[in-house]
């Protein structure tokens with residue numbers, strides 16, 4: 169059976185371990201074909217258990233690392249801060265250079281939601297965006313094509329942002345919709361809509377119910393249904409119970425090799441194994457905006473999470489525009505610049521708006 173990336177589930181007597189050895193298991197123990205190693209089922213199970221335990225711990229460690237709370241408690245991070253800042257300078261301090269690089273090109277803005285436009289809070293249902301931020305994003309969208317790219321369910325992120333003029337890519341880009349436009353021919357409201365994982369909806373709903381049931385014994389655990397993906401929140405769970413919760417998630421997921429797991433800020437995210445992520449969503453949006461194969465577009469993607477790295481990497485590989493990581497701490501990233509928190513994101517967006525308004529005015533005056 170074909171297994172999901174990095175999963176150690178086995179079926180039909182065949183398993184691919186992390187060691188990349190294909191192992192054949194059967195009651196009769198047939199001779200191992202040339203080039204294959206034959207090991208006993210007992211040994212295989214032991215190996216899988218060790219692997220599984222290590223994987224659960226790796227998830228938890230990785231989640232801890234991606235959500236540091238005190239820089240002083242992580243000495244290696246504070247040591248690295250200086251050199252990290254050199255490689256990922258503040259987008260506010262580098263504003264003039266950024267504008268210079270965008271000269272003659274159309275800026276297009278891509279914004280993550282949680283931790284970028286709204287501060288991280290304990291209750292995911294209360295991650296509201298401030299009025300000041302909404303006002304800024306509204307002005308931004310008047311100056312540049314603007315999209316929100318979020319792990320959240322599209323409807324939910326729309327309820328937080330409440331701006332109809334934007335593009336929205338929910339469920340890590342697996343649910344994309346543009347602002348509604350009236351069609352001249354049909355007089356209907358039309359908008360881009362792309363849902364590459366719709367066949368997974370029944371499976372996601374089933375897994376959601378199982379996760380709610382399995383994790384209810386862990387105080388503080390919360391499962392969020394993001395339509396084409398799910399989030400299991402660790403933020404309100406005692407850290408001593410993180411391994412237990414990760415184990416519960418694994419016990420459900422092992423029956424679903426077509427789903428994979430990623431980590432965010434105190435959250436494990438479950439999603440289909442399809443080759444689609446925020447990076448692919450960014451490319452799809454650029455195409456929908458009419459910038460396919462264009463050299464005169466300058467995409468700017470701002471995000472705080474691991475899942476935003478797929479988008480940062482796309483921009484780096486295309487050599488177009490750049491990514492800005494929102495983080496107070498040094499993190500491995502493909503982003504070029506950094507901002508510390510949503511308030512700095514707002515300052516940066518405001519400066520972009522002011523610059524655009526001034527350049528439009530200057531152009532108008534020069535024509536007089």
Ligand SMILES: O=P(O)(O)OC[C@H]1O[C@H](O[C@H]2O[C@H](CO)[C@@H](O)[C@H](O)[C@H]2O)[C@H](O)[C@@H](O)[C@@H]1O
Nearest residue numbers: 281282288289290292295318319399403433435
């Ligand atoms: O892509 P994003 O828009 O950044 O979504 C990623 C996850 O964001 C939310 O969780 C995060 O924010 C919560 C509210 O501040 C916080 O409580 C949680 O610990 C963070 O991980 C959202 O609730 C998740 O479903 C998204 O996957």
